[in-house]
Amino acid sequence: MAGSKILVLGGGFGGVQAAISARSSLNAFHEVTIIDRNRVPHLCGMNPLMIVGERETNKTGRSLGRLANRGINFVEANIDLIDTSNQQVVTSAGTFDYDYLVIALGAAYDWDAVPGARDAYSFYDFDYARHLRRRLSRLKRGKIVLAAAKPPYKCPPAPLETAMIINWWARRKGIRKDIDISVYIPEPGPLGVAGKDASMRIRNALDQRGIELVSSAGVTEVSRNGFEVSFADGSSTTADIVATIPVHKMPDIVAASGVANGKPWVPVSRATLETSIANVFAIGDVNVVPSGEFAIPKAGVFAAGQGTKVGEVISSRINETDEPEPYDGVGFCYLAYSGGRSATVGGEFLAEGGPQTIVTEPMVSGMKHKERFERDWRNFRI
Ligand SMILES: Cc1cc2nc3c(=O)[nH]c(=O)nc-3n(C[C@H](O)[C@H](O)[C@H](O)COP(=O)(O)OP(=O)(O)OC[C@H]3O[C@@H](n4cnc5c(N)ncnc54)[C@H](O)[C@@H]3O)c2cc1C
Numbered sequence: 001m002a003g004s005k006i007l008v009l010g011g012g013f014g015g016v017q018a019a020i021s022a023r024s025s026l027n028a029f030h031e032v033t034i035i036d037r038n039r040v041p042h043l044c045g046m047n048p049l050m051i052v053g054e055r056e057t058n059k060t061g062r063s064l065g066r067l068a069n070r071g072i073n074f075v076e077a078n079i080d081l082i083d084t085s086n087q088q089v090v091t092s093a094g095t096f097d098y099d100y101l102v103i104a105l106g107a108a109y110d111w112d113a114v115p116g117a118r119d120a121y122s123f124y125d126f127d128y129a130r131h132l133r134r135r136l137s138r139l140k141r142g143k144i145v146l147a148a149a150k151p152p153y154k155c156p157p158a159p160l161e162t163a164m165i166i167n168w169w170a171r172r173k174g175i176r177k178d179i180d181i182s183v184y185i186p187e188p189g190p191l192g193v194a195g196k197d198a199s200m201r202i203r204n205a206l207d208q209r210g211i212e213l214v215s216s217a218g219v220t221e222v223s224r225n226g227f228e229v230s231f232a233d234g235s236s237t238t239a240d241i242v243a244t245i246p247v248h249k250m251p252d253i254v255a256a257s258g259v260a261n262g263k264p265w266v267p268v269s270r271a272t273l274e275t276s277i278a279n280v281f282a283i284g285d286v287n288v289v290p291s292g293e294f295a296i297p298k299a300g301v302f303a304a305g306q307g308t309k310v311g312e313v314i315s316s317r318i319n320e321t322d323e324p325e326p327y328d329g330v331g332f333c334y335l336a337y338s339g340g341r342s343a344t345v346g347g348e349f350l351a352e353g354g355p356q357t358i359v360t361e362p363m364v365s366g367m368k369h370k371e372r373f374e375r376d377w378r379n380f381r382i
Pocket residue numbers: 009010011012013014015035036037038041043044045046047048077078079080104105106107123124125154155158251253283284285286298299300301302303333334
């Protein structure tokens with residue numbers, strides 16, 4: 001009897017955890033392979049501190065080649081086609097067959113959906129974040145606008161966190177009185193997904209720090225020179241630095257594969273993360289898991305939790321053991337207010353009766369946990 005082939009597309013938070021989880025319960029007879037075009041993915045969660053010089057640019061990555069130590073094959077290749085009818089994936093390094101497929105390709109950015117965004121600043125991508133870091137290091141005065149286009153976007157706290165970190169950095173540098181910071185978001189309020197309490201707490205925190213928050217105002221255009229920016233509520237403003245959160249979309253090859261059934265994100269079973277095609281799973285940013293009136297946020301902690309669950313589901317099917325407990329939607333993110341203190345936000349997003357969430361005060365212990373999270377990620381413990 002031949003062993004099963006488990007193919008994981010994408011070596012981000014979700015894909016790596018799915019591979020590690022499946023591998024840990026399967027004998028060596030079965031093959032676990034990850035394909036990603038990047039050998040060294042970066043931890044986007046470090047970008048808000050990286051842009052103000054609080055994280056080193058050469059310490060934000062991890063090499064997927066190291067997964068060989070755990071019995072997981074890594075193939076560095078571009079994935080071009082997902083063919084579920086023939087159980088094959090076509091890549092720049094050849095065609096791969098599978099018995100179980102895990103699609104963990106994340107969200108793609110549509111930089112052209114907002115005219116001018118491609119040439120503006122951003123902290124949502126590693127290269128853009130490095131560019132913004134260089135710009136901020138020269139800044140002495142002026143106005144900074146952080147502007148999200150439309151939901152859903154990764155890590156909903158990230159624009160708010162970034163505004164607070166820039167506030168802290170400018171104070172430390174002694175230039176805060178010469179800097180204006182504004183955050184424009186498309187939602188009616190910040191962190192709606194985490195509940196009213198969290199939303200109010202963040203509003204107050206921004207207000208106390210003199211950070212302007214404008215809601216229901218997604219960015220619609222950035223001028224060619226990058227200094228003027230327009231919003232969905234009809235307003236516009238000028239700024240010295242405009243940093244956008246780009247429009248997110250499902251990667252084109254996932255849309256072309258048909259697994260999303262024409263929906264904007266891949267619908268999956270809430271319990272097993274399986275798509276409408278048997279033994280094809282979609283986890284992390286690429287899927288949608290409804291949670292109350294929202295959906296589970298696009299964040300690494302949820303992608304990783306889903307990866308662990310899918311690994312358990314696949315190994316239980318191969319080993320013919322009981323199917324594991326359904327996915328629980330539990331996850332907590334960090335929301336740093338400075339280089340030294342971080343709040344925690346999250347909870348149980350699939351709780352009966354609706355999401356049960358909390359947000360804590362920013363604490364030194366919160367930052368210690370965040371630093372441990374970063375170390376664990378680099379060492380493949382997350
Ligand atoms: C500024 C910022 C701050 C954040 N902060 C946090 C935080 O504090 N906590 C948190 O939990 N999350 C945070 N996130 C969100 C987190 O980074 C994402 O939600 C997470 O990475 C999603 O994991 P994933 O596995 O679904 O996709 P990804 O991690 O995006 O992985 C997808 C992988 O697929 C690969 N890929 C895509 N297409 C192809 C192709 N055609 N061929 C080959 N390879 C391909 C990519 O190279 C990538 O490695 C933050 C994000 C940003 C931008």
